[in-house]
Amino acid sequence: MRPFEYERPSELAQATSLLAEYGPEARPLAGGTDLIIRLRDGSLRPRVVVDMKGIDELDGDIRDDDGYLRFGALTTMTDIAADSRVRRDYPALAESALFVGSVQIRNRATLVGNMCNASPAADTAPALLAYGALIVATGPSGTRHLPLEEFFVRSGVTTLARGELVVAIELPRPTSSRGSVHLRRTRRRGHDLASVTLACAVTPDGKTRIAYGSVGPRPVLAIDDSGRLADPSLPDTDKAGLLDRLFAGASPSPTSMRASPEYRLAMLRVLGLRGVKAAIDRLASAQAP
Amino acid sequence: MTNRRPLELTVNGRSRSIEVLAHHTLLDVLREDLGLTGTKECCLVGECGACTVLLDGHSVDSCLVLGVEADGASVTTVEGLAVDGRLSPVQRSFLETGAAQCGFCIPGQLVSAHALLTDAPHPTRAQVEEGLAGNLCRCAGYEQIIEAVLMAADAADADAIADDDLAARSARLRALGDRAATPDAELAPQ
Numbered sequence: 027m028r029p030f031e032y033e034r035p036s037e038l039a040q041a042t043s044l045l046a047e048y049g050p051e052a053r054p055l056a057g058g059t060d061l062i063i064r065l066r067d068g069s070l071r072p073r074v075v076v077d078m079k080g081i082d083e084l085d086g087d088i089r090d091d092d093g094y095l096r097f098g099a100l101t102t103m104t105d106i107a108a109d110s111r112v113r114r115d116y117p118a119l120a121e122s123a124l125f126v127g128s129v130q131i132r133n134r135a136t137l138v139g140n141m142c143n144a145s146p147a148a149d150t151a152p153a154l155l156a157y158g159a160l161i162v163a164t165g166p167s168g169t170r171h172l173p174l175e176e177f178f179v180r181s182g183v184t185t186l187a188r189g190e191l192v193v194a195i196e197l198p199r200p201t202s203s204r205g206s207v208h209l210r211r212t213r214r215r216g217h218d219l220a221s222v223t224l225a226c227a228v229t230p231d232g233k234t235r236i237a238y239g240s241v242g243p244r245p246v247l248a249i250d251d252s253g254r255l256a257d258p259s260l261p262d263t264d265k266a267g268l269l270d271r272l273f274a275g276a277s278p279s280p281t282s283m284r285a286s287p288e289y290r291l292a293m294l295r296v297l298g299l300r301g302v303k304a305a306i307d308r309l310a311s312a313q314a315p
Numbered sequence: 316m317t318n319r320r321p322l323e324l325t326v327n328g329r330s331r332s333i334e335v336l337a338h339h340t341l342l343d344v345l346r347e348d349l350g351l352t353g354t355k356e357c358c359l360v361g362e363c364g365a366c367t368v369l370l371d372g373h374s375v376d377s378c379l380v381l382g383v384e385a386d387g388a389s390v391t392t393v394e395g396l397a398v399d400g401r402l403s404p405v406q407r408s409f410l411e412t413g414a415a416q417c418g419f420c421i422p423g424q425l426v427s428a429h430a431l432l433t434d435a436p437h438p439t440r441a442q443v444e445e446g447l448a449g450n451l452c453r454c455a456g457y458e459q460i461i462e463a464v465l466m467a468a469d470a471a472d473a474d475a476i477a478d479d480d481l482a483a484r485s486a487r488l489r490a491l492g493d494r495a496a497t498p499d500a501e502l503a504p505q
Contacts, residue, residue: 029318032337032383055381062340062379063360075337077384104373128449129427131361133373134380217362217448 027066030073034080038164038193044076046166046189054078054191056100057134059127060143084193086136088112094160094196103132103140103150115200117308118153118208118225125149125210128217138192141177144184147240151178152225153208155237155247157197165190178244204229205309209297210240213284221285222293226301228256228309234302236269241276241290248272258306262299269298324385326351327395335382341375342366344382345392353393353422364450367423368392374430376449393422396429405429408467409460416454424450428464437468 035041045052053072055061056079064070078084078099086100088109095111106112106123113120126132126140126149140148141161151174159174166189174195177184186192206227212218223245224238232253239245254260255268273294278287285293318337325331326349335344345351345368354377355365361376368377369391396403402410405428415421424447431438431446438446443464452460 027338027340029336029338031318032320032381034383034386055384058381058384059361059376059379062381065338066359075381077381079384127361128364129430129446130364130367130374130376130449131379133370134375 028068028071030065030071030075032075032077034077036080036082038081038083038191041076041078041081042165042189042191044074045191048072048074049188052076054142056136056139057102059131059135060139060145078191090199091196093199095199096162097137097195097197099136099138099191099193101137103127103135103137104129106137106150107132115204116153116157116197116206118156118206118227119150119197121208122150122153122210122223122225125208125220137195141174141195142184142186142192144178144180144182144244146181146242146244147220147223148245149210149220149223151245152223152237152239153206154195154197155245156206156225156227156235158235160196160198161192162194162196163187163190164193169193171196175247180243202230203309203312205305205307205312207301207304207308209301209304211285211293211297219284222290222297224294224297224301226298226305228302228305230309230313232256234305236272236298236301238273238276238294238297240284241273241278241294243277246275248275255302256306256309258310265299265302266295269295269302273298320383322382322386324387325389327391337381337383339382340378341368341370341380341382341385341390342377344385345377345390348382351392351394355419355422357419362449362451363420364423364427364447365420367426367450369426369430372430372433374427374449391426393425396425403429404467404470405432405464408463408470412459412463412466414456414459414463416452416456420450420452420454424452424460428460428467431464432468438464440465 051073053075055075055077084100085098087098089096103123103126107120126135140150154174160171161174161177162171165187204227208225210220210223220240223240227235234250234255237247278290280287319334320337322335323332333348345354354368357363357365359378361379366377367374371388405425427447427450435442443461
Protein backbone atom coordinates (compact mmCIF):
# COMPACT_ATOMS: atom_id res chain seq x y z
CA MET A 27 0.00 0.00 0.00
CA ARG A 28 1.28 3.49 -0.84
CA PRO A 29 2.01 5.69 2.16
CA PHE A 30 -0.47 8.37 3.16
CA GLU A 31 -1.02 10.66 6.09
CA TYR A 32 -3.56 9.46 8.61
CA GLU A 33 -5.66 11.95 10.51
CA ARG A 34 -8.09 11.12 13.27
CA PRO A 35 -9.80 14.39 14.15
CA SER A 36 -11.90 14.60 17.28
CA GLU A 37 -14.20 17.33 16.00
CA LEU A 38 -16.40 17.42 12.94
CA ALA A 39 -15.15 20.91 12.01
CA GLN A 40 -11.58 19.62 11.87
CA ALA A 41 -12.66 16.79 9.57
CA THR A 42 -14.58 19.03 7.19
CA SER A 43 -11.75 21.55 7.03
CA LEU A 44 -9.28 18.77 6.23
CA LEU A 45 -11.59 17.53 3.49
CA ALA A 46 -12.01 21.08 2.20
CA GLU A 47 -8.28 21.70 2.25
CA TYR A 48 -7.26 18.50 0.47
CA GLY A 49 -10.32 18.07 -1.72
CA PRO A 50 -10.03 14.93 -3.86
CA GLU A 51 -6.66 14.16 -2.26
CA ALA A 52 -8.41 13.35 1.03
CA ARG A 53 -10.58 10.29 1.62
CA PRO A 54 -12.83 9.80 4.63
CA LEU A 55 -12.51 6.44 6.36
CA ALA A 56 -15.37 4.80 8.23
CA GLY A 57 -15.54 0.99 7.96
CA GLY A 58 -12.80 0.81 5.34
CA THR A 59 -14.10 -2.34 3.66
CA ASP A 60 -14.08 -0.64 0.25
CA LEU A 61 -11.54 2.11 0.86
CA ILE A 62 -8.70 -0.09 2.03
CA ILE A 63 -9.07 -2.39 -0.98
CA ARG A 64 -8.77 0.64 -3.25
CA LEU A 65 -5.84 2.08 -1.31
CA ARG A 66 -4.07 -1.23 -1.75
CA ASP A 67 -4.81 -1.71 -5.44
CA GLY A 68 -3.76 1.89 -6.12
CA SER A 69 -7.04 2.94 -7.70
CA LEU A 70 -7.23 5.60 -4.97
CA ARG A 71 -4.07 7.48 -4.02
CA PRO A 72 -5.05 10.07 -1.42
CA ARG A 73 -2.47 12.16 0.40
CA VAL A 74 -4.50 11.98 3.56
CA VAL A 75 -6.99 9.52 5.01
CA VAL A 76 -9.39 11.09 7.49
CA ASP A 77 -10.68 8.57 10.02
CA MET A 78 -14.19 9.50 11.09
CA LYS A 79 -14.28 7.16 14.08
CA GLY A 80 -12.71 9.63 16.51
CA ILE A 81 -15.15 12.45 15.79
CA ASP A 82 -17.17 13.33 18.89
CA GLU A 83 -20.27 14.40 16.94
CA LEU A 84 -20.47 11.13 14.98
CA ASP A 85 -21.67 7.79 16.25
CA GLY A 86 -22.96 4.43 15.16
CA ASP A 87 -26.31 4.74 16.86
CA ILE A 88 -29.78 4.21 15.41
CA ARG A 89 -32.06 6.77 17.03
CA ASP A 90 -35.72 7.75 16.93
CA ASP A 91 -35.54 11.41 16.08
CA ASP A 92 -38.66 13.55 15.55
CA GLY A 93 -40.43 11.59 12.84
CA TYR A 94 -37.29 9.92 11.56
CA LEU A 95 -35.17 6.92 12.29
CA ARG A 96 -31.67 8.32 12.17
CA PHE A 97 -28.58 6.23 11.36
CA GLY A 98 -25.29 7.75 12.52
CA ALA A 99 -22.38 7.88 10.10
CA LEU A 100 -20.72 4.92 11.81
CA THR A 101 -23.73 2.56 11.96
CA THR A 102 -22.66 -0.85 10.70
CA MET A 103 -24.58 -3.34 8.60
CA THR A 104 -24.53 -5.78 11.54
CA ASP A 105 -26.26 -3.25 13.77
CA ILE A 106 -28.85 -2.44 11.10
CA ALA A 107 -29.68 -6.07 10.40
CA ALA A 108 -30.13 -6.71 14.13
CA ASP A 109 -32.16 -3.61 15.03
CA SER A 110 -35.75 -4.46 15.97
CA ARG A 111 -37.14 -1.12 14.67
CA VAL A 112 -35.44 -1.62 11.31
CA ARG A 113 -36.66 -5.19 11.06
CA ARG A 114 -40.22 -4.17 11.89
CA ASP A 115 -40.61 -0.92 9.94
CA TYR A 116 -37.93 -1.17 7.24
CA PRO A 117 -37.57 -4.91 6.55
CA ALA A 118 -36.11 -4.37 3.06
CA LEU A 119 -33.25 -2.44 4.64
CA ALA A 120 -32.61 -5.17 7.20
CA GLU A 121 -32.67 -7.76 4.41
CA SER A 122 -30.31 -5.81 2.20
CA ALA A 123 -27.88 -5.13 5.06
CA LEU A 124 -27.72 -8.89 5.64
CA PHE A 125 -26.76 -9.43 2.00
CA VAL A 126 -23.65 -7.30 2.32
CA GLY A 127 -20.44 -9.33 2.26
CA SER A 128 -19.81 -11.65 5.17
CA VAL A 129 -20.09 -11.36 8.95
CA GLN A 130 -16.61 -9.83 9.03
CA ILE A 131 -17.51 -7.26 6.39
CA ARG A 132 -20.88 -6.42 7.98
CA ASN A 133 -19.17 -5.84 11.32
CA ARG A 134 -17.15 -3.02 9.73
CA ALA A 135 -19.08 -1.76 6.69
CA THR A 136 -21.27 1.27 7.34
CA LEU A 137 -24.56 2.28 5.77
CA VAL A 138 -23.24 5.78 5.11
CA GLY A 139 -20.10 4.37 3.51
CA ASN A 140 -22.22 2.16 1.27
CA MET A 141 -23.95 5.34 0.00
CA CYS A 142 -20.79 7.47 -0.25
CA ASN A 143 -18.99 4.90 -2.38
CA ALA A 144 -21.91 5.35 -4.76
CA SER A 145 -21.57 1.92 -6.29
CA PRO A 146 -24.43 1.23 -8.70
CA ALA A 147 -24.63 -2.19 -7.02
CA ALA A 148 -24.73 -0.85 -3.43
CA ASP A 149 -26.89 -3.42 -1.65
CA THR A 150 -28.66 -1.04 0.69
CA ALA A 151 -29.33 1.78 -1.80
CA PRO A 152 -32.62 0.48 -3.29
CA ALA A 153 -34.19 -0.07 0.12
CA LEU A 154 -33.17 3.38 1.30
CA LEU A 155 -34.55 4.92 -1.90
CA ALA A 156 -37.82 3.02 -1.55
CA TYR A 157 -38.20 4.29 2.03
CA GLY A 158 -37.50 7.92 1.05
CA ALA A 159 -34.12 8.28 2.80
CA LEU A 160 -32.53 11.66 3.36
CA ILE A 161 -28.80 12.26 3.38
CA VAL A 162 -27.60 14.61 6.12
CA ALA A 163 -24.39 16.30 4.96
CA THR A 164 -22.25 18.72 6.92
CA GLY A 165 -19.58 20.89 5.38
CA PRO A 166 -17.80 24.20 5.78
CA SER A 167 -21.01 26.07 4.97
CA GLY A 168 -23.31 24.18 7.31
CA THR A 169 -25.63 21.18 7.30
CA ARG A 170 -28.12 20.27 4.61
CA HIS A 171 -30.61 17.46 4.00
CA LEU A 172 -31.08 16.04 0.55
CA PRO A 173 -33.16 13.16 -0.78
CA LEU A 174 -31.01 10.13 -1.56
CA GLU A 175 -32.14 10.16 -5.19
CA GLU A 176 -30.36 13.52 -5.56
CA PHE A 177 -27.15 12.13 -4.07
CA PHE A 178 -25.90 9.63 -6.65
CA VAL A 179 -24.28 10.83 -9.87
CA ARG A 180 -22.44 7.80 -11.19
CA SER A 181 -20.20 5.06 -9.86
CA GLY A 182 -18.03 6.59 -7.14
CA VAL A 183 -19.39 10.11 -7.63
CA THR A 184 -21.95 11.89 -5.45
CA THR A 185 -23.31 15.43 -5.23
CA LEU A 186 -21.37 16.06 -2.01
CA ALA A 187 -19.51 19.35 -2.23
CA ARG A 188 -15.83 19.75 -1.41
CA GLY A 189 -15.40 19.50 2.34
CA GLU A 190 -18.77 17.85 2.96
CA LEU A 191 -19.24 14.70 5.00
CA VAL A 192 -22.36 12.59 5.39
CA VAL A 193 -23.06 12.63 9.11
CA ALA A 194 -26.29 10.61 9.11
CA ILE A 195 -29.05 9.06 7.06
CA GLU A 196 -32.67 9.65 8.05
CA LEU A 197 -35.64 7.47 7.19
CA PRO A 198 -39.12 8.99 7.62
CA ARG A 199 -41.16 6.98 10.13
CA PRO A 200 -43.97 5.12 8.37
CA THR A 201 -47.30 6.95 8.49
CA SER A 202 -49.35 3.89 7.54
CA SER A 203 -48.88 0.17 7.28
CA ARG A 204 -46.57 -0.84 4.48
CA GLY A 205 -45.39 -3.94 2.68
CA SER A 206 -41.79 -3.92 1.51
CA VAL A 207 -39.07 -6.29 0.38
CA HIS A 208 -35.53 -6.42 -0.98
CA LEU A 209 -34.50 -8.87 -3.69
CA ARG A 210 -31.33 -9.42 -5.63
CA ARG A 211 -29.63 -11.64 -8.17
CA THR A 212 -26.03 -12.67 -7.81
CA ARG A 213 -23.86 -15.07 -9.78
CA ARG A 214 -23.69 -17.36 -6.79
CA ARG A 215 -25.37 -17.60 -3.44
CA GLY A 216 -23.44 -15.86 -0.71
CA HIS A 217 -20.55 -13.51 -0.99
CA ASP A 218 -20.98 -11.72 -4.32
CA LEU A 219 -21.81 -8.34 -5.79
CA ALA A 220 -25.32 -7.94 -7.12
CA SER A 221 -26.07 -8.41 -10.82
CA VAL A 222 -29.47 -6.83 -10.15
CA THR A 223 -30.80 -5.44 -6.89
CA LEU A 224 -34.32 -4.18 -6.22
CA ALA A 225 -36.51 -2.98 -3.38
CA CYS A 226 -40.26 -2.46 -3.48
CA ALA A 227 -42.61 -0.80 -1.01
CA VAL A 228 -46.41 -0.72 -1.25
CA THR A 229 -48.72 1.39 0.92
CA PRO A 230 -52.51 1.21 1.41
CA ASP A 231 -53.01 4.42 -0.63
CA GLY A 232 -51.98 2.35 -3.67
CA LYS A 233 -48.56 3.90 -4.06
CA THR A 234 -45.71 1.62 -5.15
CA ARG A 235 -42.13 2.78 -4.71
CA ILE A 236 -39.67 0.63 -6.56
CA ALA A 237 -35.92 1.18 -6.58
CA TYR A 238 -33.31 -0.78 -8.46
CA GLY A 239 -29.57 -0.91 -8.83
CA SER A 240 -26.69 -2.56 -10.65
CA VAL A 241 -28.43 -1.88 -13.97
CA GLY A 242 -26.91 1.50 -14.79
CA PRO A 243 -24.54 4.19 -13.52
CA ARG A 244 -26.55 4.78 -10.34
CA PRO A 245 -29.44 3.29 -8.35
CA VAL A 246 -32.82 4.55 -9.54
CA LEU A 247 -36.11 5.27 -7.77
CA ALA A 248 -39.42 5.05 -9.65
CA ILE A 249 -42.92 5.60 -8.26
CA ASP A 250 -46.27 4.32 -9.45
CA ASP A 251 -49.17 6.16 -7.87
CA SER A 252 -51.83 4.92 -10.25
CA GLY A 253 -52.69 2.21 -7.75
CA ARG A 254 -52.50 -0.42 -10.47
CA LEU A 255 -49.16 -2.02 -9.54
CA ALA A 256 -50.32 -2.31 -5.94
CA ASP A 257 -53.63 -3.86 -7.00
CA PRO A 258 -53.51 -7.54 -5.97
CA SER A 259 -56.11 -8.43 -8.61
CA LEU A 260 -54.29 -6.96 -11.62
CA PRO A 261 -52.66 -9.78 -13.62
CA ASP A 262 -48.88 -9.93 -13.98
CA THR A 263 -49.11 -9.47 -17.73
CA ASP A 264 -50.55 -5.99 -17.16
CA LYS A 265 -48.09 -5.22 -14.39
CA ALA A 266 -45.17 -6.15 -16.62
CA GLY A 267 -46.03 -3.27 -18.95
CA LEU A 268 -46.30 -0.84 -16.02
CA LEU A 269 -42.99 -2.03 -14.66
CA ASP A 270 -41.26 -1.59 -18.02
CA ARG A 271 -42.09 2.11 -17.86
CA LEU A 272 -40.71 2.33 -14.31
CA PHE A 273 -37.57 0.56 -15.48
CA ALA A 274 -36.86 3.19 -18.14
CA GLY A 275 -33.94 4.37 -16.00
CA ALA A 276 -32.10 1.06 -16.43
CA SER A 277 -29.11 1.17 -18.78
CA PRO A 278 -26.78 -1.69 -17.89
CA SER A 279 -23.20 -1.48 -19.07
CA PRO A 280 -22.24 -3.86 -21.89
CA THR A 281 -18.71 -4.12 -20.46
CA SER A 282 -19.57 -5.36 -16.98
CA MET A 283 -18.10 -8.70 -16.09
CA ARG A 284 -20.94 -9.86 -13.86
CA ALA A 285 -23.83 -10.08 -16.34
CA SER A 286 -24.83 -9.02 -19.82
CA PRO A 287 -27.26 -6.11 -20.27
CA GLU A 288 -29.86 -8.52 -21.69
CA TYR A 289 -29.65 -10.75 -18.64
CA ARG A 290 -29.84 -7.84 -16.22
CA LEU A 291 -32.88 -6.33 -17.91
CA ALA A 292 -34.62 -9.70 -18.07
CA MET A 293 -33.90 -10.33 -14.37
CA LEU A 294 -34.96 -6.81 -13.46
CA ARG A 295 -38.40 -7.58 -14.87
CA VAL A 296 -38.52 -10.87 -12.96
CA LEU A 297 -37.46 -9.23 -9.70
CA GLY A 298 -39.92 -6.39 -10.34
CA LEU A 299 -42.90 -8.73 -10.53
CA ARG A 300 -41.68 -10.79 -7.59
CA GLY A 301 -40.96 -7.67 -5.55
CA VAL A 302 -44.39 -6.18 -6.16
CA LYS A 303 -46.08 -9.45 -5.26
CA ALA A 304 -44.03 -9.93 -2.09
CA ALA A 305 -44.66 -6.32 -1.01
CA ILE A 306 -48.42 -6.72 -1.59
CA ASP A 307 -48.42 -9.96 0.40
CA ARG A 308 -46.53 -8.34 3.26
CA LEU A 309 -48.88 -5.37 3.27
CA ALA A 310 -51.83 -7.78 3.46
CA SER A 311 -50.33 -9.61 6.43
CA ALA A 312 -49.45 -6.29 8.11
CA GLN A 313 -53.11 -5.29 7.77
CA ALA A 314 -54.49 -8.66 8.85
CA PRO A 315 -56.27 -8.36 12.21
CA MET B 316 7.50 11.12 4.61
CA THR B 317 7.44 9.91 8.16
CA ASN B 318 4.09 8.62 9.15
CA ARG B 319 4.89 6.35 12.05
CA ARG B 320 2.28 6.65 14.68
CA PRO B 321 2.04 5.34 18.21
CA LEU B 322 -0.35 2.46 18.65
CA GLU B 323 -1.55 1.12 21.96
CA LEU B 324 -3.70 -1.93 21.93
CA THR B 325 -4.40 -5.10 23.84
CA VAL B 326 -3.58 -8.27 21.97
CA ASN B 327 -4.73 -11.57 23.45
CA GLY B 328 -5.02 -9.92 26.84
CA ARG B 329 -1.57 -8.34 26.80
CA SER B 330 -1.06 -4.56 26.46
CA ARG B 331 1.21 -3.61 23.60
CA SER B 332 2.64 -0.21 22.84
CA ILE B 333 4.36 0.14 19.48
CA GLU B 334 4.87 2.48 16.56
CA VAL B 335 3.39 1.55 13.22
CA LEU B 336 3.21 2.95 9.72
CA ALA B 337 -0.17 4.52 9.00
CA HIS B 338 -0.59 2.57 5.78
CA HIS B 339 0.07 -0.79 7.42
CA THR B 340 -2.97 -2.92 8.09
CA LEU B 341 -3.81 -4.58 11.37
CA LEU B 342 -2.80 -7.80 9.62
CA ASP B 343 0.66 -6.35 8.90
CA VAL B 344 0.99 -5.16 12.48
CA LEU B 345 0.02 -8.52 13.95
CA ARG B 346 2.27 -10.55 11.71
CA GLU B 347 5.25 -8.26 11.24
CA ASP B 348 5.42 -6.00 14.27
CA LEU B 349 4.08 -8.42 16.86
CA GLY B 350 5.21 -11.71 15.32
CA LEU B 351 1.77 -13.28 15.58
CA THR B 352 1.79 -15.25 12.36
CA GLY B 353 -1.21 -17.42 13.17
CA THR B 354 -3.35 -14.83 11.39
CA LYS B 355 -2.89 -15.54 7.69
CA GLU B 356 -2.50 -13.21 4.74
CA CYS B 357 -4.27 -14.40 1.63
CA CYS B 358 -6.72 -12.54 -0.64
CA LEU B 359 -6.26 -9.04 0.81
CA VAL B 360 -9.72 -7.99 -0.38
CA GLY B 361 -11.90 -9.28 2.45
CA GLU B 362 -13.22 -12.32 0.65
CA CYS B 363 -11.33 -15.29 2.08
CA GLY B 364 -11.37 -14.64 5.82
CA ALA B 365 -7.90 -16.13 6.44
CA CYS B 366 -6.96 -12.94 8.33
CA THR B 367 -10.03 -12.94 10.61
CA VAL B 368 -9.44 -11.62 14.13
CA LEU B 369 -11.69 -10.27 16.86
CA LEU B 370 -11.58 -6.49 17.22
CA ASP B 371 -13.31 -5.47 20.45
CA GLY B 372 -15.13 -8.80 20.30
CA HIS B 373 -16.34 -8.52 16.69
CA SER B 374 -14.88 -10.61 13.88
CA VAL B 375 -13.21 -8.53 11.18
CA ASP B 376 -10.94 -9.09 8.22
CA SER B 377 -7.68 -7.66 9.56
CA CYS B 378 -6.50 -6.99 5.98
CA LEU B 379 -9.22 -4.33 5.75
CA VAL B 380 -8.40 -2.53 8.99
CA LEU B 381 -5.49 -0.12 9.33
CA GLY B 382 -3.26 -0.83 12.31
CA VAL B 383 -3.81 2.73 13.53
CA GLU B 384 -7.56 2.15 13.57
CA ALA B 385 -7.03 -0.41 16.31
CA ASP B 386 -5.59 2.17 18.69
CA GLY B 387 -7.13 1.58 22.09
CA ALA B 388 -8.83 -1.61 20.95
CA SER B 389 -8.68 -5.16 22.17
CA VAL B 390 -7.66 -7.73 19.56
CA THR B 391 -7.95 -11.50 19.82
CA THR B 392 -6.08 -13.63 17.33
CA VAL B 393 -6.11 -17.39 16.94
CA GLU B 394 -3.18 -17.49 19.37
CA GLY B 395 -5.52 -16.08 22.01
CA LEU B 396 -8.25 -18.69 21.77
CA ALA B 397 -6.57 -21.25 24.02
CA VAL B 398 -6.68 -20.33 27.69
CA ASP B 399 -3.81 -21.41 29.98
CA GLY B 400 -2.65 -23.94 27.43
CA ARG B 401 -6.10 -25.47 27.22
CA LEU B 402 -7.60 -25.51 23.74
CA SER B 403 -10.92 -23.76 23.25
CA PRO B 404 -14.00 -25.87 22.45
CA VAL B 405 -13.78 -25.04 18.76
CA GLN B 406 -10.10 -25.89 18.58
CA ARG B 407 -10.81 -29.24 20.22
CA SER B 408 -13.67 -30.06 17.92
CA PHE B 409 -11.69 -29.07 14.81
CA LEU B 410 -9.09 -31.60 15.91
CA GLU B 411 -11.75 -34.16 16.70
CA THR B 412 -13.46 -33.97 13.31
CA GLY B 413 -10.32 -33.60 11.25
CA ALA B 414 -11.58 -30.24 10.03
CA ALA B 415 -8.09 -29.04 9.22
CA GLN B 416 -6.77 -30.30 5.91
CA CYS B 417 -4.01 -28.08 4.54
CA GLY B 418 -4.70 -25.89 7.56
CA PHE B 419 -4.16 -22.49 5.98
CA CYS B 420 -7.72 -21.22 6.47
CA ILE B 421 -8.12 -22.76 9.92
CA PRO B 422 -6.98 -19.81 12.07
CA GLY B 423 -9.62 -17.65 10.39
CA GLN B 424 -12.22 -20.42 10.59
CA LEU B 425 -11.53 -20.87 14.30
CA VAL B 426 -11.84 -17.17 15.07
CA SER B 427 -15.08 -16.90 13.07
CA ALA B 428 -16.43 -20.04 14.74
CA HIS B 429 -15.48 -18.66 18.14
CA ALA B 430 -17.29 -15.39 17.38
CA LEU B 431 -20.34 -17.26 16.09
CA LEU B 432 -20.60 -19.43 19.19
CA THR B 433 -20.19 -16.39 21.42
CA ASP B 434 -23.16 -14.74 19.70
CA ALA B 435 -25.19 -17.92 19.16
CA PRO B 436 -24.18 -20.70 21.55
CA HIS B 437 -26.66 -23.10 19.92
CA PRO B 438 -26.51 -22.31 16.21
CA THR B 439 -28.50 -24.11 13.58
CA ARG B 440 -26.61 -25.59 10.66
CA ALA B 441 -27.79 -22.67 8.53
CA GLN B 442 -26.43 -20.22 11.08
CA VAL B 443 -23.08 -21.97 11.01
CA GLU B 444 -23.02 -21.83 7.22
CA GLU B 445 -23.80 -18.12 7.28
CA GLY B 446 -21.50 -17.42 10.20
CA LEU B 447 -18.59 -18.95 8.31
CA ALA B 448 -19.56 -17.71 4.84
CA GLY B 449 -16.73 -15.20 4.97
CA ASN B 450 -14.13 -17.94 5.43
CA LEU B 451 -13.13 -19.85 2.34
CA CYS B 452 -11.45 -23.26 2.51
CA ARG B 453 -9.54 -24.12 -0.64
CA CYS B 454 -9.52 -27.78 0.37
CA ALA B 455 -13.32 -27.53 0.42
CA GLY B 456 -13.43 -29.15 3.84
CA TYR B 457 -16.64 -27.38 4.66
CA GLU B 458 -18.57 -30.42 5.86
CA GLN B 459 -16.02 -31.23 8.55
CA ILE B 460 -15.69 -27.58 9.50
CA ILE B 461 -19.44 -27.16 9.92
CA GLU B 462 -19.62 -30.43 11.82
CA ALA B 463 -16.80 -29.23 14.08
CA VAL B 464 -18.60 -26.01 14.93
CA LEU B 465 -21.84 -27.83 15.69
CA MET B 466 -19.89 -30.29 17.80
CA ALA B 467 -18.17 -27.46 19.68
CA ALA B 468 -21.57 -26.04 20.55
CA ASP B 469 -22.55 -29.40 22.04
CA ALA B 470 -19.19 -29.88 23.72
CA ALA B 471 -19.45 -26.49 25.41
CA ASP B 472 -22.65 -27.80 27.00
CA ALA B 473 -20.93 -30.92 28.23
CA ASP B 474 -18.16 -28.72 29.67
CA ALA B 475 -15.76 -29.67 26.92
CA ILE B 476 -13.70 -32.76 26.37
CA ALA B 477 -11.24 -33.70 29.08
CA ASP B 478 -7.62 -32.93 28.31
CA ASP B 479 -6.23 -36.43 28.59
CA ASP B 480 -9.21 -37.71 26.65
CA LEU B 481 -8.21 -35.26 23.95
CA ALA B 482 -4.65 -36.49 23.88
CA ALA B 483 -5.90 -40.02 23.37
CA ARG B 484 -8.27 -38.89 20.66
CA SER B 485 -5.53 -36.92 18.96
CA ALA B 486 -3.41 -40.01 18.85
CA ARG B 487 -6.28 -41.98 17.37
CA LEU B 488 -6.86 -39.22 14.86
CA ARG B 489 -3.24 -39.35 13.82
CA ALA B 490 -3.60 -43.07 13.29
CA LEU B 491 -6.80 -42.48 11.34
CA GLY B 492 -4.99 -39.85 9.33
CA ASP B 493 -2.29 -42.35 8.44
CA ARG B 494 -4.89 -44.86 7.38
CA ALA B 495 -6.87 -42.27 5.47
CA ALA B 496 -3.76 -41.47 3.48
CA THR B 497 -3.44 -45.04 2.26
CA PRO B 498 -6.16 -45.15 -0.42
CA ASP B 499 -4.65 -42.10 -2.10
CA ALA B 500 -1.29 -43.82 -2.11
CA GLU B 501 -2.85 -46.90 -3.64
CA LEU B 502 -4.55 -44.83 -6.31
CA ALA B 503 -1.36 -43.07 -7.28
CA PRO B 504 0.14 -44.24 -10.59
CA GLN B 505 2.43 -47.21 -10.04
